[in-house]
Amino acid sequence: MAALAEVGSAGHFRELLQQKGKSLVVVHFWAPWAPQCIQMNDVMAELAKEHSQVTFVKLEAEAVPEVSEKYEISSVPTFLFFKNSQKIDRLDGAHAPELTKKVQRHASSSTISAGPNDNAKEDLNVRLKKLTNAAPCMVFIKGSPQEPCCGFSRQMVEILNKHNIMFSSFDIFSDEEVRQGLKTYSNWPTYPQLYVAGELIGGLDIVKELEASGELDTICPKAHKLEDKLKVLTNKASVMLFMKGNKQMAKCGFSKQIIEILNSTGVDYETFDILEDEEVRQGLKTYSNWPTYPQLYVKGELVGGLDIVKELKENGELLSILKGEN
Structure with missing residues (x-):
């Protein structure tokens, strides 16, 4: 199986893009805890065999947060395509056929034909919408x-x-x-x-x-309408978790960890996937004065994020807080 290049820092990432110049670079933002990412790494390795002129790269999204934030990587797997150090395309999710199609199109972009260009225009319009x-x-x-x-x-x-x-x-x-x-x-x-x-x-x-x-x-x-919406959402259940993904499929390592902790308590809770609503995702940061996710609420009041929940569990206070006893 063909080896994939690995990037471990923002500086290394910039250097790699500069070195490759006009060549196509395909970057897989992945996480070791996500099985779909492991599968897509195998797909990348197969594509690397077919396209020797293309550089295929793995970048662990949560290990290099400054790069992930710059390119608005909110879930894994996500694939970005670069030429001349500029991002030219993007693919969100584990879609092997679509990844293959995009690699083929961009790798052969020097060959001008109506079909691929029409497809590229259509893909861009979908993204802009x-x-x-x-x-x-x-x-x-x-x-x-x-x-x-x-x-x-x-x-x-x-x-x-x-x-x-x-x-x-x-x-x-x-x-x-x-x-x-x-x-x-x-x-x-x-x-x-x-x-x-x-x-x-x-x-x-x-x-x-x-x-x-x-x-x-x-x-x-107006902002006050959003505040009303957020107040309703944070009070939707006695225990509400705002996360990336849901109980069945967490889409970031932090969300996965907090789900495991909450499941271990046996307390009922509901989740809200902030990736499904950009207005809530941005607005809740201001509403709660808490800049990151996940966020845990009990009876409409913010408890905190993963680090706070971990501390409460270690101190033996988490269960009583989830039950509203504190």
Whole structure:
């Protein structure tokens, strides 16, 4: 079986991409605890035999968090495709046929033909539709809301925050394919771009006009509505766990560990998969003032994440807290 390259640090990852230049690099963000990842490593090894000009890489997602966060890796397995150190494609999930198809297409991209290019355009449009619908209010900006990389993006973020509008964002600098493709998809040539319910509202000038006319508050979802939703969700069951995945299939190592601890107590609990709702995923961090997942709630009150739950178990306090005795 062909060997796969392994990356163990952010620096090593950057060096590898620079060394490979125009060659295709396929990176598998994986976790040793996930059986589907083990299977996909075998698929990668088989593909490596067929495509000697392609570099296939394994990167343990939770061991190199700065790389995983940069490329928004929220579950495993996830595959990213690179050329010239730029991400050109992505595949989420254990889909061997789709992985094979993407490798074949990108490996032979120097051969121009209508079919593959049409497929690539279709795949990008599907992805753009998913991105524009990732949250009720999505803004595509240069940089992040905390660190906008241009004055227009900064002004857009300031207006949305001033009106207490709950929004999620996408850094178009992080993905050149999205940056260029969204201009055609939306028929809007500049950034930032604001979408509500998957529909383009416009850029900064349009948002300023809507603010001046008072329409912005009626178009965009307000934060207090999300807070009401989060309050209902955190009180949905006496014990609520917000995690990546569910009881049957955890999608990160931390979620898997906390599930095992809760199962050992025998206490009934319900879960919410934060990967299924970007609005909840982002909003709950602010609501709870807790930046990571999983998050455990008892009777609507935050207990904490995995480290806190581990401490409570070691101290013998966990069961009484889960039963609401403390």
